[in-house]
Amino acid sequence: VTQTPKFQVLKTGQSMTLQCAQDMNHEYMSWYRQDPGLGLRLIYFSYDVKMKEKGDIPEGYSVSREKKERFSLILESASTNQTSMYLCASSLGTSGSLGGANVLTFGAGSRLTVL
Amino acid sequence: GQSLEQPSEVTAVEGAIVQINCTYQTSGFYGLSWYQQHDGGAPTFLSYNGLDGLEETGRFSSFLSRSDSYGYLLLQELQMKDSASYFCAVSLNGAGNNRKLIWGLGTSLAVNP
Numbered sequence: 398v399t400q401t402p403k404f405q406v407l408k409t410g411q412s413m414t415l416q417c418a419q420d421m422n423h424e425y426m427s428w429y430r431q432d433p434g435l436g437l438r439l440i441y442f443s444y445d446v447k448m449k450e451k452g453d454i455p456e457g458y459s460v461s462r463e464k465k466e467r468f469s470l471i472l473e474s475a476s477t478n479q480t481s482m483y484l485c486a487s488s489l490g491t492s493g494s495l496g497g498a499n500v501l502t503f504g505a506g507s508r509l510t511v512l
Numbered sequence: 513g514q515s516l517e518q519p520s521e522v523t524a525v526e527g528a529i530v531q532i533n534c535t536y537q538t539s540g541f542y543g544l545s546w547y548q549q550h551d552g553g554a555p556t557f558l559s560y561n562g563l564d565g566l567e568e569t570g571r572f573s574s575f576l577s578r579s580d581s582y583g584y585l586l587l588q589e590l591q592m593k594d595s596a597s598y599f600c601a602v603s604l605n606g607a608g609n610n611r612k613l614i615w616g617l618g619t620s621l622a623v624n625p
Binding site: 434435436437438439442452484486500501502503504505506 | 545547553554555556557560599601612613615616617618
């Protein structure tokens, strides 16, 4: 799972798209943010092209999944409380005894700072 | 609401055994997963329990008791490289890929010489 950019500094009000790409033919893709003391919080997820579902903290974010291998996270108007580490994760789906949706492969993360 | 509880910190010495517990209160349950995350790195999958009992993968084992809403990760023969954060995550019931994950806040494991 490849995330770009790795680091980004934005000013309040600017827009930004975080990109996530996977080459494992995974059906399920998701975006999390990770903050100290708050763990991993799900922003959005998608289990098919053009399908998306809200996670626990979707406010201030939108997503796009035009192709199976790509899932983008969009910040339309960045705010300082969106300063965070963003992690993209994907999985096969529900096939297999492990229940594929559980076996997430994470990207290395995109660290976003909003000033 | 949905919640998972795990200790925030655990300290152990090389060669020892450590158990990280996870208790959960969720509406619906499909399975319990464990992930490891080193500082500055991405979480990586360690283990999954969909049924009660013990799953063993090398030095790591994971246990689940659905009746007690409880699971644990057991790390044996600890090595310095095991110093990391460990997260438990519950998969909630859902149709197909629509299965959500709820995460614990993580346990920071420090392995000392």
